[in-house]
Amino acid sequence: MIDKIFLIGLGDIGRNWLNMIARTKGIGEIVACDIDKAAGNRVNSVLQGASQMGFYPKISFKELDLNDIDKTTKLLEEKQPGLIYNSTTLQSWWVVMTLPPEIHRKIAPAGLGPWIPCHYILTYKLMLARKQAGLENVPVVNSSFPDAVNPMLAVDGLTPTVGGGNFQLQIPRMKQVVAKEENAQMKDIEVYAVGHHSGIGQPFWAKILVNGEDVSNKYPPKRIRELIPKIRYPTTPRTGPMTGPPEQEYIASAFLANCLDIYFDTGRIVGCIPGPEGLPGGYPTRLDKNGAKIFLPKEITFEEAKKINEKAAWEGDSYKIDNDGNVTVSDKAYQIMKDTMGYDCKSWTLEENEEKAKELVIAFKRLRGY
Secondary structure (H helix, E strand, C coil): CCCEEEEECCCHHHHHHHHHHCCCCCCCEEEEEECCHHHHHHHHHHHHHHHHCCCCCEEEEEECCCCCHHHHHHHHHHHCCCEEEECCCCCCCCHHHHCCHHHHHHHHHHCCHHHHHHHHHHHHHHHHHHHHCCCCCCCEEECCCHHHHHHHHHCCCCCCCECCCHHHHHHHHHHHHHHHHHCCCHHHEEEEEEECCCCCCCCCEEEEEECCEECHHHCCHHHHHHHHHHHCCCCCCCCCCCCCCCCCHHHHHHHHHHHHHHHCCCCEEEEEEECHHHCCCEEEEEEECCEEEECCCCCCCHHHHHHHHHHHHHHHHCEEECCCCCEEECHHHHHHHHHHHCCCCCEECHHHHHHHHHHHHHHHHHHHCC
């Protein structure tokens, strides 16, 4: 059994993840890492909160900058983790929402594709350090845009074990709406889906069962798109820039669930997880101590599933990845980024990701006025 878990990144999702695992029975040692030394205070807060509920997890904090690959390698060699959860990125997905609404409305249609370098580079450096530390068999759950980053890393043999979130988050929503329609309970609904980060608005495939009975024909993608908005509570339109992260506990839950399935060797089949086996987009996947293995129902072939994800990536997030890991964004996304941020990049190679990430960060800071 895995004993030691590494959490890298104590931002909003990482902190939520840590709060939940600190209240999970049977967990061994957790080493929480962040570039910000002050993040150690978050670990103290988690420990104190867990103790209120009778949990006393063994959690320590380590300052860690993934840009320093040698120091990361040394820490991994010293601590010998059995599982790593990566919750790092140079710019989280919601940060563009801190722009004034009129600017955000202009930049949002570009999708996440142009921002891939910000999600890729730190994960790349982590995976390189894992290799240098001789820990290539240690599972890694990656939260940094795994739909795209995992297959890009696979080109260099550095792919994480699996991702989390993204289309995985649609599975409970589907269960919720189908349960309501069928007068059933969510626990009685099974969903196996193929889908990309871009969500139900783009091509996806789903097999849905209620108490073991296949009802997929009653819930094609078009109907799912009609039903899901009905379970959301009405919200007040945003009139100013977002001042902090949105609610992300449910996202952290998905990553934690994937980590725990590996940690406890459950063999559970998750309805959809992004980035298993270095593949683009999300697929039904079995998780256990050995990692992740896609588990496609007989109704869909691997070729069909991959094609759905690649099409959704292009239509929803405006990017495509070739066999060498090079990325190209759509003409529309390119023009949006150029017009709004002065960021002039239509395509780039794997080797150019760090350079492009730096350019993106500078361009965004200039747009924000700081």
